Amino acid sequence: MLRRNIRLRREYLYRKNLEGKERLLYEKKRKIKQALEDGKPIPTELRNEEAALRQEIDLEDENTAVPRTHIDDEYAHAMERDPKILLTTSRNPSAPLKQFVKELTIVFPNAQRMNRGGQVISEIIETCRAHDFTDVILVHEHRGVPDGLIVSHLPFGPTAYFGLLNVVTRHDIKDKKAIGTMPEAYPHLILNNFSTKLGQRTANILKHLFPVPKPDTKRIVTFANQSDYVSFRHHLYEKDGGPKSVELKEIGPRFELRLYQVKLGTVDQTEAQIEWVIRPYMNTSKKRKFIGD
């Protein structure tokens, strides 16, 4: 495992190094493509390399056409495997928090819960890497009310720190019969209004917590963004016959997520580079929307 890690690290550095050159190449290819499409003569600076580049353009497929950045690279291979999630809490969780984590374990398919006990974060991350987990989710609380969610993608992936608001858990709803059981099929996802670059990044992070679903599942998980507050909703739907009517039944917890930090490392890497952090004391932060409209 050590050697694998070394190799991965070297690959990463190599690719990061190549990024600049690749970008140049990509630019040149793009210019040639543009000139060919427009029917214009190829720009003079590319005349010498034109033949070689033309050949490469012909041989390209959709994977190679786009220049890769090291930032979203973490999810490059994520789509090939189903995600495997580990859920834990902060230390000494209260009973409502434990219930909430249990619910979340059912919400995320292929997720496991672990008692926190007295473990240190770095230990947790090490064991997760060893057991091939793709994501770790930590849930924090304040006097029984869950108030923090940390989603960390594992092989050195990005970590997103969310604050939770307006949490309504299934346990709060006393009437068990009304709410029924939660199905465990892989759900469809709806990500609404993640329009900026940061929004796309957050959407990516949240998206890759779920596996590829079957097209006919009845379970829907929604992340809807409204002025930087992302609402999480979990529904079951029924299509009543022909007339375009869809009946929604809400199951599962509902809460609002508020992103306050994205780091380019895992949770235990405290000196990792910060990709984005919220700045609430800036005078214009009220007017700006970072995730969507």
Place this chain on the structure above:
Amino acid sequence: MVNSEEAGLQVLRRLKSTDPPTWLAPNPSLAQDARAASLHLFSSLQPFAPKSPFDRLLVDGFDAEQIWQQIDLQSQPLLSGLRRELRRFEKNPAEISDLFGGGEAPEGKGKGRGGGVDDLGGEGMEVDGFVELDEDGDSDGEEDGEGGAEERGVEGGESGESEEGEEERNDVGIEDKFLKIKELKEYLQKDEAREYGLEDGSKKNKKEKKTVASDSDEEEEEDEEEEEGDDDDDDDDELGEFDVDDEDDGGMGKLGSARYEDFFGGKKEKVAPRKYRSSDGLESSTDDEGEENGADGNKGNHNLSTHEKELLDLKAKIEQMEKSNLEPKTWTMQGEVTAAKRPKNSALEVDLDFEHNARPAPVITEEVTASLEELIRNRILEGHFDDVEKPPSLPTKAPREIKELDENKSKRGLAEIYEEEYAQRTNLASAPLSFSDELKKEASLLFKKVCLKLDALSHFHFAPKPIIEDMSIQANVPALAMEEIAPLAVSDAAMLAPEEVFAGKGNIKDETELTQADRKRRRAKKKRINKAEATKRMAKKGRETALNRSEGKEE
């Protein structure tokens, strides 16, 4: 008469005794009783009402509104008189006992009052005259049964009456237990005396007389106001304002009626002493500046002019502000205040207001939930989800080559084909190219390169380079490189010995180390070489062109 009285009283008693809930539903008998009762009351008031147009209340066939208005017409003038009486009694409670002492006194007083009322109602008469006109119009309206005109006329009548009532007893309209016009008047007088420096004793007396005298003045003025008021659509408030203006005017009138002599006495006699006194006042004021209560002390001297008084005021204010500037500020005015610097729990009492720069958390209302569900429904109907998509998997098997059957007759005979095959099998040395296809050759070349790179990435163990025929052999690498136990990952540059990198003799100088003479030498050398080359080229060209020409000529 008695019978009707009795009947009326009976009716009243009956009305009084009915249960309150019965009033909620319309009850014709109760209505009848009410009408009878109001009739009785009207007639009992009739002797005291000054000149009411109705001798008795017209009840039959009239609307509630109309009955009320008749009652109003009768009672409005009464009301003002009654109120006056009440106030008088308030002031002199002794009179009440007088009233009840004499049996006939009430009547006589009543008459006297009536007379008094008539006095005021002297104008009241005039007003009544107006009102009558209106009422005639009213009655015409009523008879004709034109609701609109009637209402307007009635309204005019009403407002006229209300105006009259208001203005006649302007105090009554505004006064309540807090505001008393008399007190207001007194206060105004005192204040003006203070401001304008009228002497207390004589001036007050004069004013009192003037108030008494100007009562009639006021009322005359009010009359005029009334007449104006009649014409407009008035609110009571506006009339109230008129009243206040009246007051002010009256007040100013009182002061306005003061003359030069009041301030400065006789023009010749008292000017000098007055001036002296006023200057005295000034000096005293300057002396008293030091005092904190200087202003008040100086105001004791009423002989300061208005301007001087204003100056004193200003000075007092300035002093006070300067003093407060010197004191330490309250904690709310200080900049950064920690809990230790302010009194306990004082932050709870202050209304703190600051801008929050973060948007507040959204409240999840019904509408929000409904809109979210709408969104979800639409997405479901469209079938547009943001799921993770499976990446396009690389083909594990190469696509099968579809061998096209060539239907043309083969150019080579069968024997020749067999011959080649045999040769191939036996002659391994001269093995022709196993790959017939150029592309395949190229692909295998590329693949070998990739494999080399991957090997370099994955381990430091050396694997010899594959023998690729077209690969250019680096001249720089010595032959022993192939067998060196150096890791592949080390760059080629390190494999070369320094002599192999650069073989040169003599004193090698860098560009920056050259002197001027050296540079000149180098330049000259370059030029020589270039010149030589140029001549060579020219010679070549000359020969070529000559050849061409000759060839051309030959042709």
